[in-house]
Amino acid sequence: MPNGERDWDGVRLHVVTGKGGTGKTTTAAALALALARGGKRVLLVEVENRQGIAQVFDVPPLSYAETKVASAAGGGTVMAMAVEAKAALLEYLQLFYKLGRAAGVLEKFGAIDFATTIAPGIRDVLLTGKVYEAVRRRDNGRPVYDAVVLDAPPTGRIVRFLNVNAEVVGLAKIGPIRNQADSITTLLRSPQTVVHLVTLLEEMPVQETADGARHLAAADLPVGGVVVNLVREAVLPVRRLAAAGKFSLDADEVAAGLAEAGLPASAAVVDGLLVEARDHAARLALEKRERAEVDDIGRPVYELPALASGVDLGGLYLLADRLTEQGMA
Amino acid sequence: MSPTTRGRGRRPATGSPRLDVDALLRDRGTRIIVCCGAGGVGKTTTAAALALRAAEQGRSVVVLTIDPARRLAQSMGLEQLDNTPREVKGVDAAAGGRLDAMMLDMKRTFDEIVESHSTPEKAQQILANPFYQALSSSFAGTQEYMAMEKLGQLRAEADRGGTWDLVVVDTPPSRSAPDFLDAPQRLGSFLDGRFIKLLLAPAKVGGKAYLKVFSSGVNLVTNTLTKVLGAQVLRDIQTFVAALDTMFGGFRERADVTYRLLQEKGTSFVVVAAPEGDALREASYFVDRLAAERMPLSGLVLNRVHDVVAGSLSAERSIAAAETLTERKVHPLTAQLLRLHAERAQVATREKALTTRFTAAHPDVPIARVPAFAQDVHDLDGLRQVGRDLTA
Structure with a gap:
């Protein structure tokens, strides 16, 4: 693979968000594979308990324990985990307060449930806190992970999710929670972090991506690239596309072609093909408009192709190659 | 327990029964329709289309949207987030119906509950609390x-x-589908829980007697919380909980009432999905969950379905024929259209396979399919078209 310019050298935390249904998890997984190329060690993290990563890598459900899910070209490793708020809290308490018995009592009194399900924002503080810990973890003086990729909540919730620590700062003026929140906020706003947005070339996802990029920037969170997913190859040349859109392609010519190939050339079939061509033209025209909107966001744009058979593990490697070729990793 | 289904249409020879949307909307017994499902599957659009169709068939409808796309919101006159239902302009009222729409303002709704359940002074105290x-x-x-x-x-x-x-x-774009079913109960169980009593203990008069109820764990917990949260945060929480104490009964009661409302016969759940793995998995999960909660399911709305138009040609035959034409260097247009058709047929086949996973597990759940549009829906005509597709 050509190892030319890489756009995000120096970034340790890649946050991947996008509107629901745009392929956020697939993109995060492909990015992790691409970043792991050439002997790197990458951690892929999910925080919404969807087990989406396990599905794309076709491995058993992930737990809080970091597990290897794939090898990348040149000896790289992709590890993955599903961060869960309760486990993160217990780990945090153990790590910083050596709680032992008190943790059990907290659990018994419902304090743990309170903190992870009811208390405002604490859940997100814990989830981002675990990501922070993974990014910062060192062994023998060097980072355990070369990069961490976070399969984050969707665009509509991303700013609140990442900014939760800044909100806590408003709630807790001093104390240990405040210190923890401050450190996380510092990492998230540093050049070591970028937030990538995944979109499709459709109105709502593009609109949400543009809004998301603006909101992230307003919250001082570093916006990374825009990944346009499910890009289709043009099958018709430009001049035919225009005719297809006007439903003025030559029906007789289509029928003659069908007959030559030994297919039924009934009016229904010919008409069906022409209707499909018109839909295709309308779709491409829309995609072109939406692509212009994506370019207007003013961030680096990467494209991922639509794979006819859907994404399996093989397809994931293919998508990772495309990201590498385009300099995203 | 199998899900209760209403508005069910005739069952075709094979496959799932068709969801009879018009029967559901016309049935005066239908008082509430809840649209739920994974994020990004068109829940809001489906809710708006159902509401508009019901209104134009003579029902007096109010639609509650959570987070509509901007242009869809504008088309319904929802310019502001003010918790007030407003009449939607441009609705055909010939059948005697009307449509009001509103967007949920979550903070304001919460404030209103607080205000209606406590004295003005106490309400002020709660509203000003940072927690x-x-x-x-x-x-x-x-x-x-x-x-x-x-x-x-x-x-x-x-x-x-x-x-x-x-x-x-419409339901909120949850982390996971049943969040909105669980949230009220979660709050309820928290309010009933030992933790709240623990938080309340120091603030209560005669707290000492209260404390005796607990083991020596109380101090351990309070000390730990102070250590972890800091004294100020804990104080805020305690003040808040103490101020809220008088409202607890009201909160829990309301949560219970709403929960029972969702189980009533006049309520209909419509699960919304798209023919994608995640969305259908969520839909499956939701259907099971509704059955377990004894909440009445009407059926599944499957949005963004890709169908072939030239239905008699398989993808394989089309590709083979396109290759033949290309080899012979004749009829390039036909070859291109065949390739296009093959792509579309492949997508349709994949979607069908994914949908089968749902229908195989839930053969009795009625389904309404809505084809994929090139354009998004952002006016009433678009919503009417969705309404027609839902009933086609």
């Missing part, structure tokens, strides 16, 4: 809880004033 402010605007689950609360309010208003005979609700 309350964070809870009401960012608590994971507040939106779900407030959506259900608003549904209860709208329904009560409908019963009282007779303005509406149908309430259609």
